[in-house]
Amino acid sequence: MRRSRRPFRVIPAAVASILVIAGGAQTPVNPWASSSWQPPSGYTGPVFKLSYDYPAHPVPPPANPPWIQALGGKPISADNALAYVQAVKEYISDDMRVLTLDYPHWNDRPRKWYNVPWLFSIRDPIRGTYVGFSQDPSVFPLSNMKKKVMTDYVFVYYNDVAGYTLGQLWGKTALNPDLTKAQFQDGAIIIKAALTDATPADWSPLEGAATWELYPPVIPPVGDPTAPTKIVTTRFFQFDIIVKDTKTAPATGWVFSTLVYDKNVQGDAWKRMVPLGAMWGNDPDLNSIVTPNTALKENVINPMAPLYSVETLGYGGRLSGPNDGAVSENNIINGQLVPRARISSCMSCHGVAEWPLKSSLVPAVSSTANNPPDPTDTYSYVPAPGSVEFNNWFQDRPGNMPQDTGAVALDYDMNIALKALPFWQQYTSSAANRATFLSQVPQELHRHVLHPAQTSTTGKLLRQPE
DSSP, X not given: OOXXXXXXXXXXXXXXXXXXXXXXXXXXXXXXXXXXXXXXXXXXXXXXXXOOOOOSSOOOOOSSOHHHHTXXXXXXXXXXXXXXXXXXXXHHHHHHHHXXXXXXXXXXXXXXXXOOSSXXXXXXXXXXXXXXXXXXXXXXXXXXXXXXXXXXXXXXXXXXXXXXXXXXXXXXXXXSOOGGGOOOOTTOEEEEEEEESOOTTTOGGGTTOOEEEEOOOOXXXXXXXXXXXXXXXXXXXXXXXXXEOTTXXXXXXXXXXXXXXXXXXXXXXXXXXXXEEEESSOOTTOOTTTSTTSOOSSEEEOTTSOHHHHXXXXXXXXXXOTTSOOEEEEEEETTEEEEEEEOOOHHHHHTTOEESXXXXXXXXXXXXXXXXXXXXXXXXXXXXXTSHHHXXXXXXXXXXXXXXXXXXXXXXXXXXXXXXXXXXXXXXXXXXXHHHHHTTSOGGGHHHHHOTTTBOTTSOBOOOOO
């Protein structure tokens, strides 16, 4: 079976007149399309439906929400942060249990969870996931992951408070996003789930995990986009929840948390998603190279988290999940090969959400002139951890302050910065406009902007699943 790569031509009446630049000519494209390709022939199960009926008016956050109550009237700290995470999880559990465990009923009635436009060319038509990351067994040496290349798939939803901001940002057509309206209100909740094509035989921590069938695209340019494809069975292993909460986290405005699958917990597969940890800042005052044994003040890690999930903690033990790529391999640091280094965290990565993109998502040197060449795209050029350049990624900035001058901050929303806006520009800008835009973007980030379907968060090309 061969699959067309062309966008659907069925366009709702409200956007039927949209013409965008595609392939050098003006072509009708629907930014709100769910997917560019159909489910496989004979498939009769539920399909993904893009949710974009954003609230027209601001949605007030819940009064005295349970996550605030969980703090017991005290500032967030290592003593109460995991209770905060558990309270947020319970708050969204009814909906998330349906989404993850009973998908046929997810689309049977309106639910106040929303998606961003423009991702139709990468979203699979069955569940709306897209390829997120590829990882080797060497990333997980202690938990014995055996699959040669483990490919992860992700999806993102926004609650109604956040959905109002999406509506203000994208408007009715999604053609002219207003980046001045990209700041979320308190009570906004954004969830990102990660699934893997590894099986329990490949990786024993996945035993009993919830499964989803996906119909993903062939990853260009490695794969043949006209080649036969097949439904892929995947398993949930990570679930990120971020909450806009300027009272709890005044320096950054957000509390990031990560749940990971723990096969040893009793209950259904959603119950087995346990807190890995939380962070509400990057601990900028703590240089983890100089004082590696000093406890972090704006991060907490669950001491009972499963082994595989702590193998990939970030710089200095900062929060980062097994899907997140904070552990980097094949690094060149000060001209020397460093096989494995912890170089990122949840908030340090999301903190560079800006437009245009001017900083890599993970710390990268501004010039590779004094380093070995990389003709095979094998290495990551990283500033020395703990250096002034490296620490620029580990600051506590409010969501309206970009990491780089000349950019507009996008309030820690990497889904918009790394995916939606690059696709928007790809479809709506002429070659001349793209060239002008790219003149503002460092050369090492051109791949992110020009080929958002092909690159991972590290800027490396995605690899074909095996």
